[in-house]
Structure formats: structure tokens, C-alpha cells
Amino acid sequence: xxKKLADFRARRQxxxxxxxxxxxxxxxxxxTETTSTTTSSTPTTTTxxxxxxxxxxxxxxxxxxxxxxxxxxxxxxxxxALGRWLTSRQGIISNLTxxxxxxxxxxxxxFVELEFGLAFFVLSLFYWLYEGLRTPAPxxxxxxxxxxxxxxxxxxxxxxxxxxQLEGEMGFIHLASS
Numbered sequence: 001x002x003k004k005l006a007d008f009r010a011r012r013q014x015x016x017x018x019x020x021x022x023x024x025x026x027x028x029x030x031x032t033e034t035t036s037t038t039t040s041s042t043p044t045t046t047t048x049x050x051x052x053x054x055x056x057x058x059x060x061x062x063x064x065x066x067x068x069x070x071x072x073x074x075x076x077x078x079x080x081a082l083g084r085w086l087t088s089r090q091g092i093i094s095n096l097t098x099x100x101x102x103x104x105x106x107x108x109x110x111f112v113e114l115e116f117g118l119a120f121f122v123l124s125l126f127y128w129l130y131e132g133l134r135t136p137a138p139x140x141x142x143x144x145x146x147x148x149x150x151x152x153x154x155x156x157x158x159x160x161x162x163x164x165q166l167e168g169e170m171g172f173i174h175l176a177s178s
Contacts, residue, residue, distance in 0.1 A: 007079075021061045 104124065111120035139145065148156040156162060 024061070 108117060108120060108124075111117045144151050144155065144157055146157060148154050148160065
């Protein structure tokens with residue numbers, strides 16, 4: 001909370017300093033016009049030199065204030081809650097996934113306009129099924145499969161319910177064993 005307050009005060013101070021430089025620039029321009037009108041009796045080289053120097057100072061102040069304003073405009077998104085959420089890596093979905101969903105929504109809208117929205121949606125479902133059922137990476141050596149027939153010696157996973165366990169718990173008696 002204190003950091004946010006400090007950031008707010010720093011931004012407010014930056015805005016005030018930009019306003020002060022703009023006010024100073026307008027005052028300097030007013031002084032330049034007054035100086036040029038009052039010194040018309042002096043040689044024109046002195047007036048031109050002072051006007052050029054003053055103009056250079058004004059331009060320098062304008063570029064500095066423009067840089068400060070550009071930095072303020074650039075950081076407004078990052079300072080917002082949305083910007084902090086997008087830049088954090090703790091989100092549920094990544095930026096790439098978000099872009100894919102947005103692209104899919106745009107394409108869905110396009111196909112709806114072309115009256116093929118339902119076909120696009122069904123084909124998208126089949127694609128998602130295909131992507132979801134693919135194995136992302138092969139199993140590591142020693143890792144057991146959820147299906148016991150693929151494990152060495154058909155070993156089931158710990159906690160898996162076998163047919164023999166189920167029959168024993170239900171109280172079935174094997175007729176072949178009596």
C-alpha cells in the first residue's frame with residue numbers, strides 16, 4: 001500500500017513539473033516577444049542570438065516534457081490491474097493461450113457471418129479432442145502406465161481396484177474352488 005502511495009505521489013510530482021515547465025516555456029516565449037519588441041533599436045544580431053538561444057531552451061524543455069508524458073502514457077497499462085495480471089507468470093493461462101482463444105473467437109465470428117459457424121464449431125471440437133488425447137511427452141523409464149496391461153508383469157498402480165478385490169468385497173464365492 002505504501003509503495004502504491006509513493007508511486008502515486010511520484011506521478012503527481014512528475015505531472016506538476018511538466019505543467020511548471022510548460023508555464024515557464026510560455027512565460028519565456030512572452031519575454032522573448034517583449035524583448036524583441038523593446039530591443040528593436042539594438043543591432044539585429046544580438047536579438048537573433050538571444051531569440052535563438054531562448055528558442056533552443058524552449059525546444060529542449062518541450063522534448064523533456066514530451067518524454068515524461070510519453071513515459072506516463074507508456075506505463076499506464078502496466079500500472080493497471082490488467083497489466084499486472086498479464087505480466088505475471090502466475091496466471092492460469094499463458095499469453096499464447098489467450099491469443100489462441102481470441103483468434104478462435106474472431107474466426108468463429110467470421111464463420112458465423114458466412115453461415116458456417118456450426119461447422120466451424122464442430123470441427124474445432126474434433127481438433128480439441130485430437131489435441132487433448134495426444135500424449136504430450138513419452139513416459140519416463142520406470143514410470144508406470146494407468147493401464148496395468150502395459151506395465152511389466154501386468155502390475156496395477158497402487159490403489160487401483162482389481163476384479164479380485166471387488167469380488168472379495170462383494171462376497172462372491174468362486175464355484176470352481178469348492
